[in-house]
Amino acid sequence: MRIAYFINQYPKVSHSFIRREILALERQGLEVQRIALRGWDGELQDEEDIAEREKTRYVLQDGVKGLLGPMLQVLRAEPRRFFAALWLSLRMGLRADRPLPYHLVYLAEACRVVQWLQAFSAEHVHAHFGTNSTEVVMLANVLGGPAFSFTVHGPEEFDKPQFLHMGEKVRRAAFVAAVSSYGRSQLYRWVAHAHWGKVKVVHCGLEPSFHAVAPVAAPAAPRLVCVGRLCEQKGQLLLLEAARILAAKGVPFELVLAGDGEMRAQIDALIAEHGLQAQVRITGWISSAQVREEILAARALVLPSFAEGLPVVIMEAMALRRPVLTTFVAGIPELVRPGENGWLFPAGAVDELAAAMADCLAQPADVLQRMGDAAYQRVLERHDIDTEAAKLAGYFKACA
Missing domain, CATH: 3.40.50.2000 (Glycogen Phosphorylase B;)
Known part of the structure; x- marks a missing residue:
């Protein structure tokens, strides 16, 4: 045909x-x-x-x-x-x-x-x-x-x-x-x-070439990654507010913003305003292979979206055995199950976002491994x- x-x-x-x-x-x-x-x-x-x-x-x-x-x-x-x-x-x-x-x-x-x-x-x-x-x-x-x-x-x-x-x-x-x-x-x-x-x-x-890779253990480093266009609907500004809360509490963390977009200058300015230059890194546009490496180098994906359909990057992270921190928005709860393969929090709720990030960063390796394995099974069944x-x-x- x-x-x-x-x-x-x-x-x-x-x-x-x-x-x-x-x-x-x-x-x-x-x-x-x-x-x-x-x-x-x-x-x-x-x-x-x-x-x-x-x-x-x-x-x-x-x-x-x-x-x-x-x-x-x-x-x-x-x-x-x-x-x-x-x-x-x-x-x-x-x-x-x-x-x-x-x-x-x-x-x-x-x-x-x-x-x-x-x-x-x-x-x-x-x-x-x-x-x-x-x-x-x-x-x-x-x-x-x-x-x-x-x-x-x-x-x-x-x-x-x-x-x-x-x-x-x-x-x-x-x-x-x-x-x-x-x-x-x-x-x-x-x-x-x-x-x-x-x-x-x-x-x-997702094609098999993306997820048919040997499991990679979550890093010991307290690193989270957010993948997506730098735009209002993805919620990166709220994510930086949550990062400021963690920094004020003395929680050690690294945050990678993988992507670029129309809000790059505003996000750069907020990073500087909150003094987060040592904790936050922006990659700019990167290839699919580089996205994969950034996800594997992190403990989890965080995506505090205000509006979505069903983000492909959530599927990609789960296929790489990484749990996901994201919002109760649109089709996301159809894939992400709280406590099983990730964390869900209300959209726009900075305190709940910061609490989810702190909880993820505090989890031992075996818990993250269990959640990552559950994420892998869930996404392969559906995507x-x-x-x-x-x-x-x-x-x-x-x-x-």
């Missing part, structure tokens, strides 16, 4: 789970066309990402002006379909998260995408994230392209579903994949009961990429 994947930006350092999914589908015997809006200009760390970039076609490679030709070609060839898609794009631009001109650009992007889909003889197209990428494949479908589906991750789709016209997208889709039961429940809110059967739970997964890709492949084939 020939399918296409459409992503806003691919490959991307923080979206390795999409690459894993595509490669797993190819192992299932599907042919996968990669299409993205952009992604050719970002710095890539992984050799696999660099290889994926060579396989990907980019809609905006020639800028917005490069879309004019495909749009005129589709208008001449399929005027009825074009005006139906234009009407839909105008409707999508009403009370939307972005102004109307953006939605007209999405139509132009869809004109180029549908030509590539038809040239590839794609039988289905799948998008990740229920934002502009899904709107483009939906418009491509109206223009004569194949049936489409999309994966909803959150939290953005849950923050503004009405402005993203989530209900319209679900109604027109062949099916929708949610990465957690929580995500599925949020989609149920925006469509009639008759469409609930379209919403499937398909977890993000094997080949198992999840087989689910997706079945849904794709059922739509053909």
Whole structure:
């Protein structure tokens, strides 16, 4: 079966789970066309990402002006379909998260995408994230392209579903994949009961090469690692407030912030303000292999997120036999079990976060080992990429 994947930006350092999914589908015997809006200009760390970039076609490679030709070609060839898609794009631009001109650009992007889909003889197209990428494949479908589906991750789709016209997208889709039961429940809110059967739970997964490594004992050093983009929703500012509490109490610790992002300067400033330069280190963007090494060099992963879907980095840490300290947010409690494979605390609660960090740092090696082993078993049961890709492949084939 020939399918296409459409992503806003691919490959991307923080979206390795999409690459894993595509490669797993190819192992299932599907042919996968990669299409993205952009992604050719970002710095890539992984050799696999660099290889994926060579396989990907980019809609905006020639800028917005490069879309004019495909749009005129589709208008001449399929005027009825074009005006139906234009009407839909105008409707999508009403009370939307972005102004109307953006939605007209999405139509132009869809004109180029549908030509590539038809040239590839794609039988289905799948998008990740229920934002502009899904709107483009939906418009491509109206223009004569194949049936489409999309994966909803959150939290953005849950923050503004009405402005993203989530209900319209679900109604027109062949099916929708949610990465957690929580995500599925949020989609149920925006469509009639008759469409609930379209919403499937398909977890993000890990390939065996990630977790099939010899167990590494938790270090004696009191080190914790937080992996993720430096942004408001991940809660790193709260994490630094908790670190300040530990430092004031004389608790020895090291904290590694693995990642980079728009809040880097603010986080650097808060580290300096609290005098935490000796305890806190920021790595900047690093490769998947370096993320693995940072997790293995820590006693546990800490992720004090304010909003999430179900973070892939939690799965990665658990697959490496490290317990997780994180929040009662979205799909996280479906994976992390307090006292068994990690700590859960209320989002935004700095004292509870500091207490969880202190408790983790105080645990003897055998307790951390037991929790890490339990984490490993739990994540392998729920997040094997080949198992999840087989689910997706079945849904794709059922739509053909």
